[in-house]
Amino acid sequence: MPREYQTFPLGDFELQQGATLRGAVLAYTTYGALNDDRSNAVVYPTWYSGRHWENEWLIGEGMALDPARYFVIVPNMLGNGLSSSPSNTPPPYDGPSFPRVTFYDQVRAQHALVADHFGIEKLVAVTGWSMGAAQTFQWAVSYPEMVPKILPFCGSARTSEHNIVFLEAVKAAITTDAAYSGGRYERQPDQGLRAAARVYAGWGFSQAFYWQQLYREMGYSSLEDFLVGFWEGFFLDGRDANNLLAMLWTWQNGNVGNTPGFGGDHEAALASITAQAIVLPAEKDLYFPPEDEEYEVSFMPNAELRVIPGVWGHFAGGGENATDTAFIDAALKELLAD
Known part of the structure; x- marks a missing residue:
């Protein structure tokens, strides 16, 4: 808790x-x-x-x-x-x-x-x-x-600048979900958050991490299980889209x-x-x-x-x-x- x-x-x-x-x-x-x-x-x-x-x-x-x-x-x-x-x-x-x-x-x-x-x-x-x-x-x-x-x-x-470019992809993943509605959403844009998670997944861990399938050491049974269970679960765990975008601006700048x-x-x-x-x-x-x-x-x-x-x-x-x-x-x- x-x-x-x-x-x-x-x-x-x-x-x-x-x-x-x-x-x-x-x-x-x-x-x-x-x-x-x-x-x-x-x-x-x-x-x-x-x-x-x-x-x-x-x-x-x-x-x-x-x-x-x-x-x-x-x-x-x-x-x-x-x-x-x-x-x-x-x-x-x-x-x-x-x-x-x-x-x-x-x-x-x-x-x-x-x-x-x-x-x-x-x-x-x-x-x-x-x-x-x-x-x-x-x-x-x-x-x-x-x-x-x-x-x-x-x-x-x-x-x-390379980091800024990565964050542009995260921003686009969230904001292009129709449910985002310019930030005036009535429910979280879950599809956008799931897409952002998949963008993040290719960056948070290295190529060698995936080559060695070290996600199995974390308790995930397959690559897809890791993408959904760890990454999508991470972004859907009480995280708000507008909050993520506000912090993203801080990071980019x-x-x-x-x-x-x-x-x-x-x-x-x-x-x-x-x-x-x-x-x-x-x-x-x-x-x-x-x-x-x-x-x-x-x-x-x-x-x-x-x-x-x-x-x-x-x-x-x-x-x-x-x-x-x-x-x-x-x-x-x-x-x-x-």
Whole structure:
């Protein structure tokens, strides 16, 4: 069962693109206890369509993110259905009229939670997978004095054009379902969501993963069983089409260079990161290949690149297999212990 969560009122939250989300809220949950001097907090943001409980695979006794030692804050992204989103915002910003949210906005909302609600002046670290990795980079650019360490995995500080093209296919799959009806649907456009799942299926895992039929290790009896049971099931599991499209816009427009003061220059923004960083791309990630992160790390003054070996592609960072989870956890333990 999903964990309970709290909501932090953001009030009238002005977004980078100019709109104001009135009465905005940030949904979050925490693991462990904040110590007396408020010095043991780690921020671990959610990812594309992810909810806080879907981050729990990297939190636990004996792991780097051990609640007995750290106060782990998992904020839900704006747009994910729990925080302010197309599906829960009243008119006039409801549904397809939900305003554009950038990673800068996401992190500014999280900073308000961390600093204003919890009274935390300095974090231990920020970490995250995929869009969570993008938020991790953004934390380090937006609040360098507060973030001494980061570990982004399977994600980037700027969304590549190849990634943008992939997301266009996901967008088209959802919006060309007649039931989508311009976003003013009365029921979820299930056929569009199933089509989006099939688009995603060719990208989330690598060619070698399919060649080796590793989906059988996940309990699926055939390729079609995997496509329906894992991928279609994933997109139909309480996920709303307009929410997915809102988060997709955030992903497509990811660029730490759009942080105020950098004028769109992502290389300068990366160079401004003072945090000690271990950046973990996956060897066969089709969204965020290692060479992309090698390029980004080259501008960061205190960063190390480590490639997660193996064939699980982007989902090396999704908690789906013990080997990759152990690799990520070991790197995080090293970063936190250093």
